[in-house]
Amino acid sequence: MTALSRRDALQLLAAAGGAAAFNTPAFARQGDPVFMDYQAAAANDPWTLIVRDAPAAGFDSRAELISGHVPDGFTGTLYRNGPGRFSRQDWRYRHWFDGDGFLQSWQIGPDGVHHRGRFIETDKWQIEEAAGRFIVPALGSVPPQPGGLTGPDDMNVANTSVILLGDELLALWEGGSAWSIDPDTLDSRGARRWGNGLDGVPFSAHPKREPETGIVWNFGQDAPGARLILWKIGPDGTLLDAGLLNDVPGGMVHDFVITEHSLVFLVGSYRFDRMRLPFIESFQFDEDAPMLAIAVDKNDWSVRRSWELPPGFLFHFGGAWEEADGTIRLDAALSQDARFAMAGAYDVMRGQAETQTDSQSRHMLVTLAPGGRSRVEALGAGYIEFPQVDPRLTGLRRRDTWHIAWDADQPRGATRIERRNLHTGAHDAFDHGPDIYVEEPLFIPAAPDAPEGQGWILHTALNAGARRTELHLFNAGHLSDGPVASWRLGYACPFGFHGCWRSGRLA
Numbered sequence: 001m002t003a004l005s006r007r008d009a010l011q012l013l014a015a016a017g018g019a020a021a022f023n024t025p026a027f028a029r030q031g032d033p034v035f036m037d038y039q040a041a042a043a044n045d046p047w048t049l050i051v052r053d054a055p056a057a058g059f060d061s062r063a064e065l066i067s068g069h070v071p072d073g074f075t076g077t078l079y080r081n082g083p084g085r086f087s088r089q090d091w092r093y094r095h096w097f098d099g100d101g102f103l104q105s106w107q108i109g110p111d112g113v114h115h116r117g118r119f120i121e122t123d124k125w126q127i128e129e130a131a132g133r134f135i136v137p138a139l140g141s142v143p144p145q146p147g148g149l150t151g152p153d154d155m156n157v158a159n160t161s162v163i164l165l166g167d168e169l170l171a172l173w174e175g176g177s178a179w180s181i182d183p184d185t186l187d188s189r190g191a192r193r194w195g196n197g198l199d200g201v202p203f204s205a206h207p208k209r210e211p212e213t214g215i216v217w218n219f220g221q222d223a224p225g226a227r228l229i230l231w232k233i234g235p236d237g238t239l240l241d242a243g244l245l246n247d248v249p250g251g252m253v254h255d256f257v258i259t260e261h262s263l264v265f266l267v268g269s270y271r272f273d274r275m276r277l278p279f280i281e282s283f284q285f286d287e288d289a290p291m292l293a294i295a296v297d298k299n300d301w302s303v304r305r306s307w308e309l310p311p312g313f314l315f316h317f318g319g320a321w322e323e324a325d326g327t328i329r330l331d332a333a334l335s336q337d338a339r340f341a342m343a344g345a346y347d348v349m350r351g352q353a354e355t356q357t358d359s360q361s362r363h364m365l366v367t368l369a370p371g372g373r374s375r376v377e378a379l380g381a382g383y384i385e386f387p388q389v390d391p392r393l394t395g396l397r398r399r400d401t402w403h404i405a406w407d408a409d410q411p412r413g414a415t416r417i418e419r420r421n422l423h424t425g426a427h428d429a430f431d432h433g434p435d436i437y438v439e440e441p442l443f444i445p446a447a448p449d450a451p452e453g454q455g456w457i458l459h460t461a462l463n464a465g466a467r468r469t470e471l472h473l474f475n476a477g478h479l480s481d482g483p484v485a486s487w488r489l490g491y492a493c494p495f496g497f498h499g500c501w502r503s504g505r506l507a
């Protein structure tokens with residue numbers, strides 16, 4: 001572990017800028033096949049609305065209550081972030097992760113639900129909005145007549161996640177800066193500046209907050225440099241520390257977990273090979289490369305333990321905790337390869353669903369024991385994604401995970417919300433039926449001191465039959481009872497990836 005110097009930070013920025021030196025194929029003007037394929041699919045298939053372009057002006061309307069009622073005192077705002085702009089001038093991005101960040105808020109109060117959506121006004125978005133065309137090389141696509149890059153924030157789309165930190169909302173990507181947003185107006189305030197030579201250094205999309213202290217941990221990845229950046233942020237948003245974790249294999253690391261004592265990373269077998277454009281093609285799945293688990297001591301970043309696991313890949317963890325003997329247990333949505341990133345996320349841009357379900361993600365419990373011993377166990381049949389935990393137990397021993405779930409005969413995505421008890425395997429679920437595709441289920445405690453798992457599950461979904469986006473609220477402990485309240489918009493929104501909840505005060 002070494003401190004992150006200004007020179008290190010500049011090297012990180014230069015690594016991304018250097019990618020622009022690669023030649024890119026010219027775009028033939030006879031028509032973009034991806035754009036045309038999507039248009040053809042969208043004409044007949046409302047499922048394709050998950051990757052529709054949101055209107056440039058965004059959304060601003062009330063949602064209609066279609067069943068149930070809001071529980072007494074349930075007031076707050078659900079924020080969700082995800083890609084919302086995929087095409088300009090009849091040219092369409094190739095990869096789902098490329099779209100410009102589109103932030104949505106759902107304000108829930110005694111007067112009903114109000115929905116808003118705004119594009120995050122990144123530097124990239126502003127330049128391209130003014131030009132009327134895509135210019136900047138994206139993670140998985142290079143547009144016609146691309147411009148150059150000077151650093152990661154040139155291509156920052158801030159499209160992956162969102163957290164509340166102090167009095168600001170941060171829209172998160174994983175290759176560059178967090179983007180500061182006014183939580184009341186959704187106005188973009190610009191890249192979050194940390195000072196200390198850290199401006200523009202990658203700040204990933206899955207920070208973890210210690211429930212006792214409010215300290216927020218995060219990392220950034222520098223896969224070409226085979227290292228991670230570690231971030232430690234105070235509850236008010238003050239930078240407490242940052243540094244480099246060297247000699248980490250250059251994998252695509254999207255998420256991590258914390259325990260009481262450790263920061264835990266899992267480097268999958270989807271590894272950095274050599275710099276290519278689009279950048280995502282720099283990664284290749286190495287079926288012979290074991291996954292590597294690394295636990296770093298929170299108090300001394302030079303102390304680390306590691307374990308080898310069978311080859312595989314993951315985007316998301318549920319959570320983790322540490323036993324008295326130092327054994328770490330974590331749950332995650334693990335897949336046997338990176339086919340979704342390498343194929344499925346391309347197919348969806350053409351309006352096609354990934355059909356090879358055997359490489360989709362399953363709910364696994366991973367045990368990392370002293371002496372380098374490890375174990376990976378399946379927690380249930382079927383597939384899951386977007387695992388969520390009670391935030392009051394982040395990093396602590398807990399019982400439940402909530403996630404979206406689907407089966408092998410559902411290649412178009414999940415229709416089910418599920419809760420699984422990690423210790424007994426027992427689960428509780430609600431299936432919305434074949435036409436309603438569900439998004440990340442967020443757990444909201446009933447009260448700060450409510451018992452573990454006592455609270456609400458809130459999730460959005462595309463009702464493809466109705467061509468409308470819906471919001472559903474469940475009792476978190478009784479999913480199979482069905483929603484306690486459901487609302488519907490007068491339109492369909494593009495799918496988001498991740499969200500967060502602000503309890504109480506509405507703008």
Ligand SMILES: [Fe+2]
Nearest residue numbers: 205315497498
């Ligand atoms: Fe994610």
